[in-house]
Each structure stands twice: as C-alpha cells, then as structure tokens.
Amino acid sequence: MSGGVDSAVAAARAVEAGHDVVGVHLALNRMPGTLRTGSRGCCTIEDSNDAWRACDRLGIPFYVWDFSERFKADVVDDFIAEYAAGRTPNPCMRCNERIKFAALLEKALALGFDAVCTGHYAKVVRGADGSPELHRAADWAKDQSYVLGVLTAEQLEHCLFPLADTPSKAEVRAEAARRGLSVAAKPDSHDICFISDGDTRGWLAEQIEMAPGYIVDEAGTKVGEHGGANAFTVGQRRGLRLGRPAPDGKPRFVLEVRPKDNTVVVGPERLLAVREIRGIRVSWAGRPPAEATGERWGEDFACDAQVRAHGDPVPARARLEAGPSGAPAAHDAVLVVTLDAPLRGVAPGQTVVLYQGSRVLGQATIDAARSLDRVA
Template sequence: MKVLAAMSGGVDSAVAAARAVEAGHDVVGVHLALSRMPGTLRTGSRGCCTIEDSMDAQRAANIVGIPYYVWDFSERFKADVVDDFIAEYSAGRTPNPCMRCNERIKFAALLEKALALGFDAVCTGHYASIVMDADGNHELHRASAWAKDQSYVLGVLTTEQLAHAMFPLGATPSKAEVRAEAAERGFSVANKPDSHDICFIPDGDTRGWLAERVGAEAGDILDRDGAKLGEHEGAHAYTVGQRRGLHIGRPASDGKPRFVLEVRPKENVVVVGPKAALAITEIAGSRFTWAGQPPESPETPFDCDVQIRAHADPVPARAFVMSDAAGRHELVITPFAPLNGVAAGQTAVVYVGTRVLGQTTIDRTVSAVPVEDAVTAQAR
C-alpha cells in the first residue's frame, strides 16, 4: 500500500513509520505545521508540532530512507481546533482539543488530502489496534498495553476513516520497548519526553490565555438554590469539579467545601455546591458517531463501558439512542455507578469489551443529588 506517515517529531510516530516501511509499504513522511507564528506552540515535553519537532521528524525520516514533507495546516488548525476551543469555553463547556485535532485535522483534513493524492492509508504512532470482524468490517480496539492505550482519543474516527488508518504500535507491549527500538534504529528522539497539555497555549496559562480571547468580566457565584455566595473574575476560568480558587467568604452550613457544579457563561454565573452533587447518573449528547458498524438496534438499550477522560477507568453502563418527535437523536448513557465531575463538552467514549463502539460530546448531565436535596443538606 501507499502510506502517508504522520510524523509529529516524537518517538512513537518515528517508530510507526519505520515499521510501516519494514512491512513492505511505500511510505512517505509528513509533518503538520500547525502555526505560522514562532512561539505560539509549546516545545519539548510541553507540546507538539513545533519547528523543533519538524526537524526531529526529518532526521528520523532520513534514517528510515523515506521522502519527507512539511504541510501547512495552520489555518485549518486554527479554525477547527483553536477557535472551537474558544467557542466551547465561551459556551460554558469543557472541550478536549486533542480529540478535535484527531477528528478534524489528522483524520479529516490530512486523510482527505492523502486520499486525493493517491495514498491508501494514513499511519500514526497512536497506541490502538484495527481489526476486521467476520464480515470484513473494520473495528477500532484498545492497544495491548492498557497503560499506554490511546483508543479514547481515536473514538471520533468514522467507519470510512478506520478503513484508511494504520496504527503499527497497537500490539506493542510497552512504551519502553518502542524507545529501545528507536535507540537501535539510531533515532535521536529515542528518549524524547512525551508531549502533553495544550500545544497552542505556550506558557501553560490556560486561564490567562482564555481571558485575552474571551474576556474576563466579574460575576456572581451562586449556590444551587440561586443564593449569592461570592463573586468571580471571569466564568471561563472555572471548570466543573473545581474546589480551589472560589474565594467564597462564608463557609457552607455543614462546614464542608464547595465545588463548581455548573458554569453559565450567558449569565456570567458560576454555580457551586456539595461534592455529592458532582456524582452523575446520566450523560447524553446529540453529536455522536460510531467507530465502525453501529449496534444492530441502537434504540434498544445495550450494555457497554463508558470512559469520559483519556486516562480514566472505563465504567460499566447501559446506552441507547433516544429520538424525539422532531427527529432529533441523542445518545443517552447511564453508568451503573455514578461518574464524578463530568462537564458538558467532554467526550464520552463507549466500549464493548476492547472495541471502541462510538462516542458523543456531552451536552447534558443528570446529578445523583437533585437540587432540593442539596439545598436541604446545606441548610442543616
């Protein structure tokens, strides 16, 4: 096959490209330039896709002996990832920019261009596996090493995208083995730290970065009954589950700490309450997709596992697609045990065994503690 290897400049994508070559594929390496402005992306272990990273990727491509190019995706990245991040926070939601990048850049924009140029597949260094079912359909599964599994951030992939994706590291037992292989191959990135955090916020100050773009206007901090407890300096700076930095003058009647339960940007209000109210018994979202073949009857409740963060443990649940009279559809997920601190905007990925069945962006949640119960508890 003719394969386009997405090379971020890290050890994983370098080894993945090398393995694709050894598997007999005709491989071309490409690095995605996501910003035209130096200093707007993090470097080293604090991000990816910088000039430094592009040079690391080129050195690895030279050793493997494959053609190498840098493609400018900066405009698409700004529109589909950065602007989306700002819009989601402005709406009071908590987005996952890495999920959006995989969805809209690496497996939409990149794959679209690759197919147009005659490539058969895009290869990345993600730890996940693609297998074929008995009918020849592509399925996305967890990697063999669960500690490094990255199937969660790939949950946004569609059936068509899975048919043109390649993950050579999926069966690798550990990251240590990948680093050892990189060293044997002579890759300078063998011991390069993993990237993390948000790549387009150079100094890591998400609160300050958002304040410059969204604005910071003082507003009220309320309890679940609507009583004013204090003031904040900008609702965008708060996330569901946050405890510190609330600066509420008077303590709760029971003496226990309060947590952020909800952010309402249109009203410029932050709602706080007891920790018990962070327990969520139902999540739902209308922006859902299936990774491969959908359930035979998605309107019928089915057992599954749900994962709401990249490094969270999966939780047994039941899910189904609910439709209303207006033709709107919503994936509703009910965990068997309450989830903690779930925020609108997060992604819920649904698994059946090791298989990624699909995902949804969370639009709404249902707390285990109704408002009246929380108010009564705080009044005691």
C-alpha cells in the same frame, strides 16, 4: 510525524513491513516559536526538525504540510467557542476528527496514498463481517483509543497503527534507540498543544471577553465573586476564592457554569456524582450496535462508558433518542447513557466514548450530565 518517538517508530515499522512510506509533519501553529519547554506544546520548529531527522535516518521522503488555517478554524476557534458557551471541550478529539483523519486523510487519498499511519496506541481489526473495528491497544496504560473514538468506518479503512500490539512505551523507546533515532529519549508532549505554557485560564482570558460575576451555592446564595465564568469548568476546586465557607466546612466544587447570566454554581463534592449523560453529535467507530439502528432503534444496549482519555470505563446502558428532526438515523439523535456507578465531575462539552470489551463502539459530545442527588 509529530517529531516524537511514537510516530518515528511507527514510520520505521511501516518501512520495515514493506510499505512505500512518506513522512509528513503537520504545521498547525501559525507562530510555532523555535523551542519546546520540556514536555509542553508541540508543532514547533524543533519538532519539525526532529521529524525530518527521523525520516532521514529511515531513508524516506519528508514533507511539511501547512494546515494552520484549518487547525485554527476547526480546533482553536472551536475550543474558544465552547468555553464561551460554558462547556469544556476536548481539542484532541477535534484535531483527530477534523485534521489528522479528515484534512490529512483527504489530501493523502487525493494524492494516491492508501492510508495514514500514525503512532497512536490503538488497533484496527476486522469484524466477523469484514468491516473495520477500533479496539484498545495492548498497553492499556498508553491506550489512545478514546481520542480516536470520533473516527468513522470509512476513516478506519485507511488507518494504520503499528504500535497497536506494543506492550509498553519503554519498548518503543528502546526500539528507537536500537534504530538510531535521535528522539528515543524525547519527553512526551502534554497539555493542550496550542497553549504551550499550560495556563489555560490565562490564555482564555486573552481570547474571551471576561466580565465579573457571582459565585453561588446550590441554593442560589451568593458565596463569592469571579472575574469571568468562562474560565471555570465543572469539578474545579482550586482558584474559587470564596468569601463564605460551607456550613460543614468542607471544600466546594464547581457544579455548573451559566454563561448566560455569568454565574458559577458551586457545592459539595457529592453533587458532582453523575448517573445519566446525554450526548449529541453521535458517531460510530465502525458498525453501530443493532439496538442503535433500524427497527430496534431506541432499545438499551450494554456497554462501558469513558469520559476522559485516561479515565476508567464504567459499566452502563445506552440508547438513542430522537433529536429535533425525530429521525432515528439523523445526525442530531441524542445518546442517553445511564451509568451503573456514578462518575464525578462530568462537564458538558466533554466526550463520552462507548466500549464493549476492548472495542470502541462510538462517541458523543456531552450536552448534559445529571446528578440524581442534585435533582433530589
């Protein structure tokens, strides 16, 4: 229970369904402070108190579990390391993968609980063979299946998402008000939870040793200078402060971050259009497509690809290729996704999630994104 309205209503529905429910708030921040600022941040003392009040209203036990050390190691340190390597990570994916549905679920099962129930907008259904499948929620505007794409079949067996079929967030808030939950009108949290002021670049500057370097265009010509390449991300337009305008007078965008030589490459917007994505650390949310396993491994299969939590899915074809070990079932296999229509500004470190209809097939961390125009 984060202290927000979604998890409070999810807990209420679980109680109403007859489950034996215990509310757990995760203490993830070692220095939580006492107050939120509007919709920024989470895991504060205020959030913990809101979760406790909701549990008190529902008549269920409430506990705070301190996962701050594991959160720092698995999410915050990973975030810093990825930016230091010139990639753009998604900390929500890592938190779901390593904290909420790994550390939390492991502890819950060890204590004898059957499932972790959360306020995520997503759905678990049973396939024709009885195995669990992850699907989009009824309200696509609030759908959070993308950030749950890292869940495995074993984890989905122990997940409950009571908000799956709720048609809108407005209905959740109205239900919270009817139930007398004090969080009914509480703002949603946004941005990166451990960067409460929203200034990612400023926060990174305190974590990573930044060094001045050059900004070059797609031909390698110096067009400006920067204070640290690690603070930039592919697709960025603002904050470049270029000394030399583009020949056509149009804005330039970050095309690539090269941490090894501390260089930022910029160019026209059209060179951000990506047609091929190569992903590593592949996982499947349930049974993988037949073409991705066994004797048919290496064949293309049709899917939709999504690279942002609230991005539009794009029709694509995907296949697995051998990684360094050369073994089809190996964790180091490479997922190659060819897009029917280009996506703009795809950065290494982001996550590509594959769908078929409403079903989540699986995900991979983007290792490379290829612009055919830039290759040409």
